[in-house]
Amino acid sequence: MFAHLMDNLAYQPIWYTDNYIEADRYLLFYQQQLVATESQQWLWPSKDLVNHQTVVPLARYQDQTLFLATLDSIETVESVQLIGLRRAMLAATTNERQLLGYAGHLVGWMEQHQYCGRCARPLQWHPIVRAKQCECGAPPLYPAISPCIIVLITRGDQVLLARSPRFPEGVFSTIAGFIEPGETIEHGVIREVAEEVGITIKNLQYKGSQPWPFPHSLMIGFHAEYDSGEIEVDGDEIEAADWFNLNDLPILPSPMSIARWLIDDYIKESYNQSS
Amino acid sequence: MMYMLLGGAILLFALLIVLLGIKLLVGGNWLVGWLKGNLALLVTALGIGLGWGALDLFSYQPLRYNQQVATIDFIKQGDNKYRMSLLQPNTKLFTQVVFGEKWQLSARVFQVSPQLLGFGMSPGFRLDKLAIQQGDKLSTQWIRDSEYGFDLWAVMNHLQWTEPTVTTAHHVSDWLEVTDKLSFSVVVTATGLKIEATETEQ
Numbered sequence A: 001m002f003a004h005l006m007d008n009l010a011y012q013p014i015w016y017t018d019n020y021i022e023a024d025r026y027l028l029f030y031q032q033q034l035v036a037t038e039s040q041q042w043l044w045p046s047k048d049l050v051n052h053q054t055v056v057p058l059a060r061y062q063d064q065t066l067f068l069a070t071l072d073s074i075e076t077v078e079s080v081q082l083i084g085l086r087r088a089m090l091a092a093t094t095n096e097r098q099l100l101g102y103a104g105h106l107v108g109w110m111e112q113h114q115y116c117g118r119c120a121r122p123l124q125w126h127p128i129v130r131a132k133q134c135e136c137g138a139p140p141l142y143p144a145i146s147p148c149i150i151v152l153i154t155r156g157d158q159v160l161l162a163r164s165p166r167f168p169e170g171v172f173s174t175i176a177g178f179i180e181p182g183e184t185i186e187h188g189v190i191r192e193v194a195e196e197v198g199i200t201i202k203n204l205q206y207k208g209s210q211p212w213p214f215p216h217s218l219m220i221g222f223h224a225e226y227d228s229g230e231i232e233v234d235g236d237e238i239e240a241a242d243w244f245n246l247n248d249l250p251i252l253p254s255p256m257s258i259a260r261w262l263i264d265d266y267i268k269e270s271y272n273q274s275s
Numbered sequence B: 001m002m003y004m005l006l007g008g009a010i011l012l013f014a015l016l017i018v019l020l021g022i023k024l025l026v027g028g029n030w031l032v033g034w035l036k037g038n039l040a041l042l043v044t045a046l047g048i049g050l051g052w053g054a055l056d057l058f059s060y061q062p063l064r065y066n067q068q069v070a071t072i073d074f075i076k077q078g079d080n081k082y083r084m085s086l087l088q089p090n091t092k093l094f095t096q097v098v099f100g101e102k103w104q105l106s107a108r109v110f111q112v113s114p115q116l117l118g119f120g121m122s123p124g125f126r127l128d129k130l131a132i133q134q135g136d137k138l139s140t141q142w143i144r145d146s147e148y149g150f151d152l153w154a155v156m157n158h159l160q161w162t163e164p165t166v167t168t169a170h171h172v173s174d175w176l177e178v179t180d181k182l183s184f185s186v187v188v189t190a191t192g193l194k195i196e197a198t199e200t201e202q
């Protein structure tokens, strides 16, 4: 398993019941984008906070209490810039990235879940746990997390990589897909691989996980060995797939993604074995 | 931060020199005064020059070799037309509409000797230009110019400064294809600029 996953989380989640009532700093979002100062600072002191729609406790981070706010408008906040979450996370440090991913996940959830799914009344914040509730008595609604498998398939010196039509030109990555109701994680891996590239795998090995807020996913990462079959691309989720030699790889996803960790880990492993 | 402090310290020093020059100018009798006056003017000029150079240092960032210092991406807006965004920590997002197929980034670096490194002084850098190639047409965009009309790096570079403690270098990346939605990470190495395509998709 990836050793760095055992490091402490960079932040500690808080809620109203955690006695951190005063905010030291705020993370501001406007239409799912991070609000930053002109010089890329995105931890705002309270006095700069205006015209917010929702403010909730977020986390303890580097000895500060952070609150999360979504803004109705940014016209009254002077000299700001909006940065997409992906871009902000790419440019951030590892610790900042954890915090941003967490905040981004919550913001997405807060904006998507404003009304009761049973009676359509506006949802209220639950007083004790981080959840929303309705006066009609529907069960409390917690932030949704969607489990998603991701798997690197290898065959000796070769790795199977595929590209989705939404990827930029030239980029290939590992096979990934959401778990379906009723499935185990293992079944999910086997099914996704069969659906997307038409092969079978063996020796499935868990490598680690990664929260991924695009959108609200938890990536569950595996390594597997090729077993049988010829690559047959589904043409829908995947537009091309191939075996790539480790010495001749295409453009890979960012080093901040578990897809890349899986690939880098295998490269390192092969290198160690050959030397 | 380091470069801010250094710039600030030199600025303070320069101010002291200016004050000294002015003090020399106004005090004393004139016989010696004429000589003094010349010296004072020289000292004042030196102070102003030094302060000017210090202001220019504010535009440099401390450099950590082999670590990502910026990300750059292009979002397609039309035929050969892209919105380019360059994101550097603690710096204003630099965004511009560009036309072309290929791009190249350059950076200026102040390299420091191991002795200075030992004193906690870090090398500094500034991403300076983005070159875009469209057909056989080449256009260059300043990312950051010397705002105060004095370019310390250029002067040192022109003089081919051989003082072993601080030297200048200009790093230029390879030419890269402009690609829609692809994000590139910018890394300064000891010998150049390394730019790699990265993608936030899984």
Ligand SMILES: [Zn+2]
Pocket (backbone or CB within 6 Å): A116, A117, A118, A119, A120, A121, A134, A135, A136, A137, A138
């Ligand atoms: Zn209800």
